[in-house]
Amino acid sequence: GQNIDQPTEMTATEGAIVQINCTYQTSGFNGLFWYQQHAGEAPTFLSYNVLDGLEEKGRFSSFLSRSKGYSYLLLKELQMKDSASYLCAVRDSGYSTLTFGKGTMLLVSP
């Protein structure tokens, strides 16, 4: 099975940088995903890591360390619209299904 842990809430200021951490314990691993979800809306894909290291995509970057069972999502130049829940999800190596953490609610203030 999978156990995924991420902070419940974080706050940050517009224009700043924020790092959202995710730790996981898995019986199998085939990649880690980050999704953004605004309240009442569908999750939208942000990033994917399967190898160790940093993946950069515009203002968003994601890092993975498989040996430590650790990932983070880095958001730069924060905007008000970045206020949302950020979901960390681990893909199982057997069936390619995703197990989601409970999400980190990020509030960006002016």
Next chain:
Amino acid sequence: DSGVTQTPKHLITATGQRVTLRCSPRSGDLSVYWYQQSLDQGLQFLIQYYNGEERAKGNILERFSAQQFPDLHSELNLSSLELGDSALYFCASSVEADNEQFFGPGTRLTVL
């Protein structure tokens, strides 16, 4: 817009009833996933279909069932509904079973 459609958008029903949620995947996607999202449990994987066949099962109750039809749309059937079944139900699709999943807008189910 992810290209995944779900109907209905909202559904209000009573305990003990049965409902059917419908999902149409993105054009060309063979894999469909169903998730339940409640405030206290987060996003929970229920079941996956690939090209018409069940591929994986998660925390799906026996009162719930699903199928994927030849045209690749999928239906999730929820029966003997309980208050605790009130949640957002999302469908997602992907090209292959191990690709990025695209989520539909969800169906909000309220059981009174």
